[in-house]
Amino acid sequence: MAVREWNRMDNWCLLLITGIVSVPLLTNYCLDGSSLPATLSVITRMSQGIGTVFPIRVGALGTMAYGYSGASFQANVFYWIPALFYRLGLDLGHAYKWTLFLLNLLTALVSFWCFQGCSGRREIGWIGSMLYTWCPYRCSALYLSGDLGETAAWTFLPLIAWGLRCLYTEDAEEENGRRAGVILTWGFSLLAVSSTVLLAGAAVLTILTMLVMGRKTLQKRRLLTVCRTLALVLTVNAWFLIPMLLRLRDVSCPISDGFFLGRSQWGFDGKRNDGRLGHGTGSGCRPAPPALSLGAVYAEIFCADK
Numbered sequence: 001m002a003v004r005e006w007n008r009m010d011n012w013c014l015l016l017i018t019g020i021v022s023v024p025l026l027t028n029y030c031l032d033g034s035s036l037p038a039t040l041s042v043i044t045r046m047s048q049g050i051g052t053v054f055p056i057r058v059g060a061l062g063t064m065a066y067g068y069s070g071a072s073f074q075a076n077v078f079y080w081i082p083a084l085f086y087r088l089g090l091d092l093g094h095a096y097k098w099t100l101f102l103l104n105l106l107t108a109l110v111s112f113w114c115f116q117g118c119s120g121r122r123e124i125g126w127i128g129s130m131l132y133t134w135c136p137y138r139c140s141a142l143y144l145s146g147d148l149g150e151t152a153a154w155t156f157l158p159l160i161a162w163g164l165r166c167l168y169t170e171d172a173e174e175e176n177g178r179r180a181g182v183i184l185t186w187g188f189s190l191l192a193v194s195s196t197v198l199l200a201g202a203a204v205l206t207i208l209t210m211l212v213m214g215r216k217t218l219q220k221r222r223l224l225t226v227c228r229t230l231a232l233v234l235t236v237n238a239w240f241l242i243p244m245l246l247r248l249r250d251v252s253c254p255i256s257d258g259f260f261l262g263r264s265q266w267g268f269d270g271k272r273n274d275g276r277l278g279h280g281t282g283s284g285c286r287p288a289p290p291a292l293s294l295g296a297v298y299a300e301i302f303c304a305d306k
Helices: 007-022 036-049 077-087 092-119 122-133 136-145 148-169 174-192 194-214 220-236 238-249 290-305
Strands: none
Touching: 007 077, 007 092, 007 122, 036 092, 036 174, 077 092, 077 148, 092 122, 092 136, 092 148, 092 174, 122 220, 136 220, 148 194, 148 290, 194 220, 220 238
16 A cells, blocks of 8 residues: 655644644643542652652552552553653643643554554545544543543554454465564553553453454464564563562452452552552443444454455
């Protein structure tokens, strides 16, 4: 597929999509999100630790006894951006807002490339980018939740759909298999350092897709691509995944306390100091809408191929 060079119309499309979704950032205050206090607390603590240790570990006290334990159950890599802004002299609110603006810009670009790659048409790429970037659930995570990790993960979810599309709808030649492997490796690696919950959701959907595709999945080149991708993702993110798994081995999960997989549910409950996994104070099983949306994209792509 021949890709046209970037032109002036593309600049206007990118400006329109990013500008409209960033309108709530024009206020002189931060919209009060359910996870915002914990997010701002992590940013502050990380800015204080820059240049001293990596990864910077922010425990229950540093997250106001809420949500993940940084560097144990969530990598918090994208928290470095506002932390650096804050360290360079911006006030906390502006550092956080500039980070959200950059994530909006990156989301528009990544989703454009992915939808264009899936459809082969530039206009479809921009329409898909607009619908994805303006998705109500994404805007809710962006402005009403205040979870920076989940917001960053939304930026890279389209890479998983594009990678699976390349894996199953193109000829299983070595070059195409390598391309699908590179896209999936980038997608899962960026999800791993953004949000553990959305990483788990994307992994489950990928496994279900592989099961649904049946014999296509069992072709030798595709199996090799999947195995190489898995090995690369685990190797690149071993610095975070291994400590997380070791930490999971040392905690207990009390079902009677209502533990569930949610937006900020893997973490330490600040009300007790026994190291158990607490249920947090989130709002239900938030990965469900993205899972349904991504599943619809998969179904559309594969049904059209058949």
